[in-house]
Amino acid sequence: MKRIYITSIGIVSSIGxxxxxxxxxxxxxxxxQGITEFVDSDxxxxxxxxxxxxxxDELAKRAGVSKDFITRCSLLAAVAAKEAADGAxxxxxxxxxxxxxxxxxxxxxxxxxxxxxxxxKDSSTGDLNDIKCHDCGDTAAKVAKLxxxxxxxxxxxxxxxxxxxxxxTGARLLRAGDVERMVVGGSDALTFFTANGFNSLRILxxxxxxPFDENRKGLNLGEAAAFAVLxxxxxxxxxxxxxxxxxxxxxxxxxxxHQTASSPEGDGAYCAMTGALKxxxxxxxxxxxxxxxxTGTGNNDMSESIAIKRVFGENVPQTxxxxxxxxxxxxxxxxxxxxxxxxxxxxxxxxxxxxFEKSIPESGLxxxxxLISNREIITVMSNSFGxxxxxxxxxxxx
Amino acid sequence: xxxxxxxxxxxxxxxxxxxxxxxxxxPDIKExxxxxxxxxxxxxxxxxxxxxxxxxxxxxxxxxxxxITGTGLGCLSDTVKFMNSLLxxxxxxxxxxPFIYSTxxxxxxxxxxxxxxxxxxxxxVHRGLSFESALKDAMLLFEDGDVSNVLVGxxxxxxxxxxxxxxxxxxxxxxxPGEGGAFFVxxxxxxxxxxxxxxxxxxxxREKEEVLKAFNDFVDKNQIDTENSVLVSLSPYDSGLKWExxxxxxxxxGEFMTASALAMDEALNMIESxxxxxxxxxxxxxxxxxxxxxxxx
Numbered sequence: 001m002k003r004i005y006i007t008s009i010g011i012v013s014s015i016g017x018x019x020x021x022x023x024x025x026x027x028x029x030x031x032x033q034g035i036t037e038f039v040d041s042d043x044x045x046x047x048x049x050x051x052x053x054x055x056x057d058e059l060a061k062r063a064g065v066s067k068d069f070i071t072r073c074s075l076l077a078a079v080a081a082k083e084a085a086d087g088a089x090x091x092x093x094x095x096x097x098x099x100x101x102x103x104x105x106x107x108x109x110x111x112x113x114x115x116x117x118x119x120x121k122d123s124s125t126g127d128l129n130d131i132k133c134h135d136c137g138d139t140a141a142k143v144a145k146l147x148x149x150x151x152x153x154x155x156x157x158x159x160x161x162x163x164x165x166x167x168x169t170g171a172r173l174l175r176a177g178d179v180e181r182m183v184v185g186g187s188d189a190l191t192f193f194t195a196n197g198f199n200s201l202r203i204l205x206x207x208x209x210x211p212f213d214e215n216r217k218g219l220n221l222g223e224a225a226a227f228a229v230l231x232x233x234x235x236x237x238x239x240x241x242x243x244x245x246x247x248x249x250x251x252x253x254x255x256x257x258h259q260t261a262s263s264p265e266g267d268g269a270y271c272a273m274t275g276a277l278k279x280x281x282x283x284x285x286x287x288x289x290x291x292x293x294x295t296g297t298g299n300n301d302m303s304e305s306i307a308i309k310r311v312f313g314e315n316v317p318q319t320x321x322x323x324x325x326x327x328x329x330x331x332x333x334x335x336x337x338x339x340x341x342x343x344x345x346x347x348x349x350x351x352x353x354x355x356f357e358k359s360i361p362e363s364g365l366x367x368x369x370x371l372i373s374n375r376e377i378i379t380v381m382s383n384s385f386g387x388x389x390x391x392x393x394x395x396x397x398x
Numbered sequence: 399x400x401x402x403x404x405x406x407x408x409x410x411x412x413x414x415x416x417x418x419x420x421x422x423x424x425p426d427i428k429e430x431x432x433x434x435x436x437x438x439x440x441x442x443x444x445x446x447x448x449x450x451x452x453x454x455x456x457x458x459x460x461x462x463x464x465x466i467t468g469t470g471l472g473c474l475s476d477t478v479k480f481m482n483s484l485l486x487x488x489x490x491x492x493x494x495x496p497f498i499y500s501t502x503x504x505x506x507x508x509x510x511x512x513x514x515x516x517x518x519x520x521x522x523v524h525r526g527l528s529f530e531s532a533l534k535d536a537m538l539l540f541e542d543g544d545v546s547n548v549l550v551g552x553x554x555x556x557x558x559x560x561x562x563x564x565x566x567x568x569x570x571x572x573x574x575p576g577e578g579g580a581f582f583v584x585x586x587x588x589x590x591x592x593x594x595x596x597x598x599x600x601x602x603x604r605e606k607e608e609v610l611k612a613f614n615d616f617v618d619k620n621q622i623d624t625e626n627s628v629l630v631s632l633s634p635y636d637s638g639l640k641w642e643x644x645x646x647x648x649x650x651x652g653e654f655m656t657a658s659a660l661a662m663d664e665a666l667n668m669i670e671s672x673x674x675x676x677x678x679x680x681x682x683x684x685x686x687x688x689x690x691x692x693x694x695x
Contacts, residue, residue: 043489105501107523116481123562131563135471135655136502136523141685150602153686154531157472157502157523165520172538193477196484197497254465254510254519260498271516387498388507390519 010083050222050327099152103162159386164334185227222327249280266307294321324354407452470655526682552659553579576652
């Protein structure tokens with residue numbers, strides 16, 4: 001079976017506008033929460049949100065894109081995908097077939113909201129430019145052109161595991177030989193719609209979130225985009241790129257339990273983690289670090305920590321959730337944390353689990369509190385779980 | 399690897415009055431779900447359950463090993479419902495149900511809960527190629543060696559808002575808007591199969607010349623005897639080739655992002671009644687293209 005490598009990464013999040021700024025924040029434990037500048041909503045102003053500190057105009061300028069990029073989702077994606085593609089020296093007509101997969105939950109919803117406020121009062125009003133990019137495929141279609149990855153283009157939406165799943169389909173396309181190089185990742189912008197959705201579920205923390213803490217109250221919403229370039233050994237012979245790490249294993253499975261909740265025993269998480277280890281041909285003790293889904297909600301952190309204990313028993317690898325730093329970036333979170341996993345391997349560190357103080361009694365999981373640096377990190381597992389009982393684990397290796 | 403279709407289930411829309419869009423009638427899913435459980439589910443979810451369960455029943459499978467769904471716009475009516483309530487109630491005390499069910503992977507998630515299928519589950523949301531992306535992903539899953547059967551389908555729903563907005567945008571000029579969907583069971587076994595998926599190609603360039611060339615290359619590569627094949631076309635272009643017959647299923651289904659799923663159901667009906675091979679050509683609003691070659695087993 002062909003081996004799949006990450007040769008380049010790109011990211012924009014509330015803790016940094018590029019890869020190196022994100023590294024610096026991870027090392028300093030800098031948290032991205034703040035008061036929103038770009039979402040017009042009373043509710044959003046009442047909760048801490050992890051917003052990317054760039055306006056839409058600034059994002060467009062940074063990515064060098066035209067007015068075609070209308071939605072914030074596509075602008076965030078443009079910045080991060082361009083950083084990843086430039087790092088891998090992807091050029092137009094360079095003789096290497098290249099595809100793109102974007103994971104997203106609400107795509108162009110930020111502009112649809114503007115449209116709908118007018119349209120709902122009078123259906124002949126509302127700027128059509130604001131609604132024409134509503135569909136989730138808009139971002140991928142535009143970004144594929146921007147980064148010269150138009151040989152296979154698609155979009156995945158499986159709630160909060162969307163962009164983790166883009167790595168799986170991307171790897172399969174490479175293995176099947178459909179394309180030689182894939183840009184995979186995801187993007188989601190903060191919206192009025194999602195902020196209210198999560199509030200209606202009563203799972204937003206009005207303070208800074210506390211993943212895996214006994215007294216956790218909920219999640220902080222965030223926005224981000226992150227992408228990775230995947231290449232095979234044969235592609236690397238042509239590009240001369242140096243791998244950052246290998247995508248060693250992956251597994252996605254449905255929990256078949258409930259539309260939004262995870263089972264108390266964490267069956268879906270257990271299935272994803274054990275399946276990914278099997279696919280990677282690794283043993284439990286081979287893992288150096290788990291970047292957990294760890295949202296800070298009562299339900300997720302309980303079932304995920306119980307599942308981790310079920311998989312690893314008394315020998316749980318170092319585990320942390322970076323959502324205390326970036327917030328929960330929904331469809332982008334799987335790719336954000338895949339990028340962090342690659343960085344942990346590249347630079348030899350484990351980010352701390354911001355907000356954690358006391359273990360959940362039922363699982364006793366003790367995440368890494370403070371940054372661990374100067375540590376050899378060989379293999380990392382990254383978890384992403386979503387609505388509909390959609391569970392994905394990815395394993396990256398040096 | 400040869401892959402076969404062993405079951406199909408479709409939900410077609412109807413035309414209620416001349417000059418209007420095609421809409422599905424109210425879905426009845428009590429055969430598969432208790433009315434108490436299904437009362438909060440929107441039409442797209444119920445139609446997805448109906449089409450998916452019909453396909454499984456047809457194939458004689460209770461629990462598929464994987465479920466892959468394609469939807470262009472997902473759960474539109476729940477999205478609109480949640481948006482209306484948050485504008486009306488000014489962001490306070492909202493009912494979370496429409497938000498929960500507005501997620502694009504709701505149909506795939508509900509089918510997994512209903513069948514107890516705990517395998518791979520993904521949802522593709524890429525405009526006119528949402529269904530074909532799902533089908534392609536199913537084929538990749540077989541190559542990765544993990545499964546022996548997959549439930550794969552495409553589905554969309556329209557709302558009054560969609561009809562008004564796309565009318566203002568000037569979409570659907572040549573066809574009325576539509577909705578509905580279909581699911582299929584794909585496997586490696588040829589026995590009792592409805593048809594073989596001989597080839598599927600997704601093509602992303604949009605220039606007319608490039609698209610026509612790619613289609614002709616597809617026909618050549620598969621050595622398709624066009625004069626003895628039916629062309630099921632959802633494309634604005636003329637291939638310039640001579641076919642046994644050309645069919646545009648949008649005359650029965652209307653135009654929508656996953657109309658190609660219903661077109662595949664139509665193609666399978668033709669194969670069942672004796673057609674040897676069918677070529678499908680999809681190009682929603684002349685954006686991306688897909689070509690598929692289905693053969694009698």
